Amino acid sequence: xxNTELKRYFSQELLDWYEVNKRDLPWRRHxxxxxxxxxxxxxQQTRVDTVIPYFHRFIERFPTIQSLADAPEDDVLKCWExxxxxxRARNLQAAARQVTELYGGVMPSGKDEVSGLKGIGPxxxxxxxxxxxxxxxxxxxxNVMRVLSRYFLIEEDIMKVKTRTKMEELVLTLVPExxxxxxxxxxxxxxxxxxxxxxxxxxxxxxxxxxxxxYEGKEESLPIxxxxxxxxxxxxxxxxxxxxxxxxxxxxxxxxxSTGLLAGMWELPxxxxxxxxxxxxxxxxxxxxxLQGALLEEGIPVLPIGHVMDAEHTFSHIHWNMGxxxxxxxxxxxxxxxxxxxAAAYETGIEQFRWxxxxxMERYAFPNVFIRILHSYFSS
DNA sequence: GAGACGTGGGA
DNA sequence: TTCCCAAGTCT
Numbered sequence: 533x534x535n536t537e538l539k540r541y542f543s544q545e546l547l548d549w550y551e552v553n554k555r556d557l558p559w560r561r562h563x564x565x566x567x568x569x570x571x572x573x574x575x576q577q578t579r580v581d582t583v584i585p586y587f588h589r590f591i592e593r594f595p596t597i598q599s600l601a602d603a604p605e606d607d608v609l610k611c612w613e614x615x616x617x618x619x620r621a622r623n624l625q626a627a628a629r630q631v632t633e634l635y636g637g638v639m640p641s642g643k644d645e646v647s648g649l650k651g652i653g654p655x656x657x658x659x660x661x662x663x664x665x666x667x668x669x670x671x672x673x674x675n676v677m678r679v680l681s682r683y684f685l686i687e688e689d690i691m692k693v694k695t696r697t698k699m700e701e702l703v704l705t706l707v708p709e710x711x712x713x714x715x716x717x718x719x720x721x722x723x724x725x726x727x728x729x730x731x732x733x734x735x736x737x738x739x740x741x742x743x744x745x746x747y748e749g750k751e752e753s754l755p756i757x758x759x760x761x762x763x764x765x766x767x768x769x770x771x772x773x774x775x776x777x778x779x780x781x782x783x784x785x786x787x788x789x790s791t792g793l794l795a796g797m798w799e800l801p802x803x804x805x806x807x808x809x810x811x812x813x814x815x816x817x818x819x820x821x822x823l824q825g826a827l828l829e830e831g832i833p834v835l836p837i838g839h840v841m842d843a844e845h846t847f848s849h850i851h852w853n854m855g856x857x858x859x860x861x862x863x864x865x866x867x868x869x870x871x872x873x874x875a876a877a878y879e880t881g882i883e884q885f886r887w888x889x890x891x892x893m894e895r896y897a898f899p900n901v902f903i904r905i906l907h908s909y910f911s912s
Numbered sequence: 913g914a915g916a917c918g919t920g921g922g923a
Numbered sequence: 924t925t926c927c928c929a930a931g932t933c934t
Contacts, residue, residue, distance in 0.1 A: 575930040582920070582929085616918025619933080653932045673930045693913085720930055729928075730923075760927080761915085793917070847918055900919065 534684055534702070542683060542739050543706050543715065549738035550718030553725065555580075558587050560717075565639035565664035566597050572659045573620050573651060580724070586615050598637045600628040609796055609897040616900075618797060623651030641665040654700070662716040668707045670700035671716045675723025681755035682727060685744035690755045763851040769823040770802035770843075770856045772909055773834050775887050779861065782887040783906075784832070785896065793847070798886075798896040800905065801832055802854070819855055833862035841908060845901035856905055 554560070557580065559571035570590055574583045590611050594600040600608070605625060612621035627649035631639060639660075640646055647657040658671035677690040680699050688695045707715050726733045732751050734740045745751040773784035785798050803826035805814075820836035827834050836857045843854040888896065890910050898906070 572930070577917090577929055577931060578919075579921075579929050614919075616920090617931085619917065620931090623932080651932065655931060659930075671930085674928095675930060724930075762926090795917095845918095847916095849916060849918095 538684075538742055539706055541742055543708050545738040546718045546722060547708065547711060547714055550714060550721055554717065554721055555725075558584060558591075563664060563713075565641075565660060567591065568664040569639065569656075569660050570624070572656045572663075573624050574615065576620060576656070577617060578615065582615070586612070596637070597628045597631050597639065600625055601632040601637075605796060606897065610895075613797075613897045614900055614903075618795060620651060622796060626650040627652065639664070641667060643669070654696070658700070659716060662707075662712040664713075666710070666713040668704060668712045669716075670703040671720070672696050672699045672703060673720065675720045675727075676703065678729065678755050679719060679723045679727045682732075682745035682751050683739060683743045685748065685750065685754070687754065687756055689758055691758045761849075763846055763849050765807065765851045765853060767805045767807055768802045768852055768854045769805055769819055769826070770800050770854050770905065771823060771827060771832075771834055771836070771859045772800060772840060772856060772905075773832070773859045773861055776861050779887040782889055784861070785886050785888055785898075787884045787886075793850070794899045796897075797899050799899065799902050800856075801827055801830070801834075803827060803830075814855065820857055823857055823859070828862075834859040835862050841905070843901065843905055843908075845904075852901065854901075854905075856909070 557571075559567045571583065571587055574586055574590070593607070593611050594603060603625065605622060608621050608625045609618060612618055615621075630649055631637060635645070641661055641664075643657065643661065646652060646660055647654070652660070655671055655673050658669040659673075661667040661669040662671055674690070677696065677699055680686060680702060681688075681690060684702070686695070686699070688698070690696070703719070722737070722739075726737045730752075734743070734746050734751060737743065737746075740746055743751070745754050771784075775782040775784065784801060786801055788794050788797050788799055790796055803823060805819075805822060805826075816839050819839075823836050824834060836859045838858055840856040840858050843852075843856060845852045845854070886896070890906070893903075893906060
């Protein structure tokens with residue numbers, strides 16, 4: 533598969549380049565497998581600059597696998613607040629508990645053992661085993677597929693599993709003896725700094741001389757990648773519920789279910805409405821009426837007072853259009869029957885709700901969209 | 913295989 | 924402003 537001299541040149545030049553140009557990143561200051569592991573999970577679909585402060589906080593708060601395993605899940609999510617893809621955090625902790633129970637708290641290095649941990653797929657398994665243990669294992673991510681598709685002119689859709697497995701096989705033939713750790717990092721470093729998605733810096737690339745895509749003028753059009761679908765719109769009415777009586781000065785928050793979007797995170801109560809009722813164009817009265825009725829069905833008796841703001845938030849697959857309304861807690865029952873039903877529903881899920889002061893926000897993990905709304909609300 | 917799953921930055 | 928992401932994994 534491919535010219536042997538082409539490959540030998542690539543590996544050697546890449547390692548030499550990395551030795552001089554590697555960035556000083558926090559997780560590169562140690563060979564601790566736990567640090568490598570945490571960094572690799574955080575770096576999934578996330579930029580280095582974004583990860584760095586999170587990595588420092590996370591390691592300070594959870595210095596060891598054992599400390600992570602022993603922590604309350606809410607603490608882990610709070611530490612992950614704002615990073616996104618929160619299942620990464622919950623899987624990381626679940627995996628820390630696996631390591632504690634199965635391997636005495638010591639990170640394993642075997643392929644089956646590492647791959648068996650929650651949240652660790654083929655890429656992260658290869659990354660941890662090669663970077664932390666210097667084992668010749670393939671860590672093929674978007675960077676690596678971009679670099680290889682260009683250098684070796686691989687014109688196959690990198691979204692396909694078959695393309696990735698092919699690249700994994702190729703990488704294994706490229707790893708210089710005893711240099712797995714540096715080589716894995718060098719490959720990704722080249723993709724991050726030189727062989728970038730747009731406007732690759734070919735003129736300063738250590739392997740430009742033998743890059744096939746460069747030779748054929750195709751470096752800008754590789755890799756081949758199918759386009760992602762645009763996020764579908766959703767329309768939601770959100771309630772900022774102000775407490776009365778013993779809850780005077782507080783607002784109501786609730787915890788999301790343990791699965792699905794933003795699992796385990798805290799939020800403002802909100803309800804979905806049909807696309808035909810886009811809050812941005814929906815008159816206040818019918819919006820407030822719908823919000824009141826829909827929240828009551830969920831066991832939250834409130835009285836909407838008025839429109840506060842509109843907000844938008846884009847997830848990877850959904851775009852939320854939100855109308856935010858100030859509400860008061862419905863002390864006085866609407867009807868005795870409804871009051872009884874809603875009270876029962878509220879009591880049933882009591883641990884999913886909290887009355888909090890603004891400054892208590894720092895004790896709960898909120899998705900970014902609700903942090904923005906709350907900050908906007910309390911600063912005006 | 914395709915969709916679910918977040919966020920902030922850069923062109 | 925809009926688009927495309929950025930060191931993927933799970934179902």
